[in-house]
Amino acid sequence: MSYKKFLSSAATATLVASAIVPAASAATFTDVTDDNSHKVAIETLSEMGIVKGYEDGTYKPEKQLLRSNVVKMIGRWLETEGYTIPEDWNTNQRFLDLPVDFPDQELVKYAALVMDQGVFTGSNKKLLHNTNMTRSQIALVLNRVYEKLYGVSLVDLAEDIEDEVIEDMDEVFEDRKAAVQALRDLKISNVRKFQPNAPVTRAQFASFIYRTLQLNESDTETYTTEVKSVAAINVNTLQVEFTNAILNEASNLQQVKVYEKESGKALDSLTYTLSEDGKTLTITNNGFFNGEYEVVVPNDTVQAVKGFVTGYQQTVKVEAGVQTVQALTTTIDRNAKEAVLEFAINGSNEPASLAKLQEAGYQVEFQATKAVFADSSKTSATGVLAVKNQDFKYKVVIFKDGEVVAESAVVEVKSLDYSKVPTEITSFELQNDGVVLTSNVLTLNDAAPKIANVKGTLKNGKVDQPLSDITYSSSNPGVALIKADGTIELLSAGTTTFTIKAGDVQKSVTVEVKDATRTATTVTANTNEVKLVNGASTTVALTVKDQFGDPLKGYEIVGDAPVTVSTEETTPTAIATVAKNAETHGKVVTDEKGEAVVKVTALPANAKGVGNFAIKEGTTTLFTLPITVDEVGEVAYRKLELVDGEDLILDLNPLEKDQTLKVAYNQYNKAGYLIGKETLGDNKTYQIKSSDTNVITVSSNGTVTAVGTGTAKVQIFEGGIKVDELTVTVINTNPTLSTVTFNNDLKVTSSEAVTLDQWIKSVELTKDVEVSFDVNGSNDKEIIVYVETSSKANGYTVGSDILLGTISIASVDFALSGFDRVDSAKTYNLTDIQTSFSRGNNGQVVLVVKKAGSASALASTTVDVKVPAE
Helix, strand or coil: CCHHHHHHHHHHHHHHCCCCCCCCCCCCCCCCCCCCCCHHHHHHHHHHCCCCCCCCCCCCCCCECEHHHHHHHHHHHHHHCCCCCCCCCCCCCCECCECCCCCCHHHHHHHHHHHHCCCCCCECCECCCCCECEHHHHHHHHHHHHHHHHCCCHHHHCCCCCCCCCCCHHHCCHHHHHHHHHHHHCCCCCCCCCCCCCECEHHHHHHHHHHHHCCCCHHHHHCCECEEEEEEEECCEEEEEECCCECCCHHHHCCCEEEECCCCCECCCEEEEECCCCCEEEEEECCCCCEEEEEEECCCCCEECCCEECCEEEEEEECCCCCCEEECCCEEECCCCCCECCEEECCCCCCCCHHHHHHCCEEEEEEECCCCEHHHECEECCCECCCCCCCEEEEEEEEECCEEEEECCCEEEEEECHHHCEEEEEEEEEEECCEECCCCEEECCCCCEEEEEEEEEECCCCCCEECCCEEEEECCCCCEEECCCCEEEECCCEEEEEEEEECCEEEEEEEEEECCCCCEEEEEECCCCEEEECCCEEEEEEEEEECCCCECCCCEEECCCCEEEEECCCCCCEEEEEEECCCCCCCEECCCCCEEEEEEEECCCCCCEEEEEEEEECCEEEEEEEEEEECCCCCCEEEEEECCCCCCEEECCHHHCCCEEEEEEEEECCCCCEEEECCECCCCCEEEEECCCCCEEECCCCEEEECCCEEEEEEEEECCEEEEEEEEEEECCCCCEEEEEECCCCCECCCCCEEHHHHEEEEEECCCCCCEEEECCCCCCEEEEEECCCCCCCCCCCCCCEEEEEEEEECCCCCCCCEEECCCCCCCCHHHEEECCCCCCEEEEEEEEEECCCCCEEEEEEEEEECCCC
16 A cells, blocks of 8 residues: 555544544554654654654654664655665665665665665765754655655645745755745645754654645646647657656656557667657657557556656558768767767658668768778778778768669768867866855855866766866856856855856856855754763764855864853753863864864763753854763673764875774663773773774774775674674775876977976866976986875875876987976976976977876877987
8 A cells, every 4th residue: 555545544534533543553652742743643654664763662753863764764665655675785885985784784775775766865975874964955855755756746746836935945055945845835844934954853754754645646636648649750750749748757758669560569779858848759760760650658657747648549650761861970089999970861860770771772871081991991881980080071872772862961070089078067066265065155255265176077978077178257257256277256245157168068056145254053963962971971073054054164162171061950060071072172163064073071970960062153052962971880781883973984085184083892881871982902801803904904992094995894802702893984085197288389499498387288187186296206207296295395205195197208319318396496386397408309209197006108298309409
């Protein structure tokens, strides 16, 4: 039974009587009281199997919702609607921070399901399962899930409903506004102040799902979509028109079938294209239609924007023949293993099938202006190129029975390096002082705004590649200017659109510039409470965001002195301190991710009770962390845990400063209060080890250090028996050399020194970081290309700086003097390295660029040298 049928027959019916009673088998949670407004939702969804409680019989309704909770609940929702866990859930890792052998195997299963169905895709390829979700994020997820399950989104359902007032809509990210408004209009959310950046409790999310499932289905049940017409446009193209829009997904469009009427065989060489309004489906045959065909739309199979399309079948007759031919190829990849010229017939834009034309008795000839085919020929019957590094022109001629039936116009073909030609700009970052701004809001007080890390898809098919030769423009220079390097100069409040262009593709982002100062608005933590025994301590990771939802850098959480937490009684008792997570106290401020870590320490004996650590902005309390301190008691259990709220992903890239993490084997009493950490070591009761020292190493103090990429386990042993473990993933986001562009006009005609920038126009990396150059101390014919990891430029340091590759110079025509640094050089740029030539040098020199660890050249250039003898 589906959720909707379940709710209609069970929950909705009893709503009429205003007394919903959960089924007898439904879980009754000890902490969900009768006066809890979320009780019906929680218990109904528990009966359905969407939500679960804890082993102690509680639901913990006020506990903040983690992303892992959302993944599990949504996964169970999908399961009950017939979606199944992917077969490769335990072999194919979906998220960087969730290996397939993660201890919570239920999370791994459902993470694979929601990722594959496109309803929960994570952030930068990470699940971040231990972080909270905001109310606006929940709105997006509900919208995606509803559309996946029922073929219509919440946004579409709410389209014709007059918008309800949301007082704080200006705080909602632009890409979430429609989903948030839909929740309000459909009564899934019933508050005027939505609080889009606030966390969600487990009880609130249950109500969100419950109300979503209660939506009146009349819209989708009475909204009928039918086939309006089917017609043959030409011998290549059929067109199907619908009375309403259908969903533009390949798998949905392909439900419309075309069969040869005589044989009943389904055609498989078809391309489906849906019009912008979603009502006209164009079906293109890569060959051509010839004869009678049945066009079949199966009943209730093709999804419309609302509901499904009513079944339809029609016979279409096409009398075929080649009337016209068009040469299609305008570029070829000079580095491709194979390149084939393409053509289309009868006005189609889709490449025609050479084999099908030959079956129909046609012959095709490709005619080129240069000898680019096999055997140095200018003609070919296949269009396969033997020469790919030349520009040329070609046309296509089609014959039948020795007569020309069609001849194309002549088309020019350019030979390109597809690894340097972008076809799409897929991503970029709007930054300010290292902070990535997802709100697309800048303020006049921002110190260093810029656009960085522009990436895209290249013509060779590679995705997520850094792009070079980028230009920027601003639609409103009176508001903001943008320079050639992407840095932004803010001039006044207002709105402007920045356009990013690379080659022939571009992408735009509209940015609002406000006369405002970024202030803290929301604070979240990696835990909802802290429970310590006397003298124990723990760390808490905090995340601060501003009024626009962006991370707030430099926000002071704790001043120079520790904060004392006292009980809230008539006579308060000091129970704990909150301070910097270090041996010495000092200020705690947030980093570019808006994150900071504080250390909570319970005071010694006789300090007991409950208090709150609060973070305030003026008179407004942004965050409260309950802290409970009690007597020590006996150790009831132990648990291997992360310290400092870190995640279990390490990065070998030294620029990320994420090569280590710390764990502790913590002791707890029976009430769940932290006592302290066990002392680990070879001669102690408990030992700590790495399952793979080629990936990570561990020390007795709990420090885990990245060694190589992969996954490995931090393991705790007692008496030779493994008693606990955590899985750590090591990645490597080190920048690498991407492209090198030479100055092809360089010719050496004098003995004056030539600096490296005269040879090389640009060096691009896979990350937006500064590249440096230094002469190899043991071989002056070689330059080391590297990234400086220290704050002071001091030349390449082995083992510290990131080695990118080398640039070497060679000649067989004369002896080279090698490279040296310019006498006045203070930096390590292209302008600071030079080489000289002697009088009488005559011949060629070759400059070769290699990536680190590669024996093959990434790029090379040859320069003519002709220096007069006198």
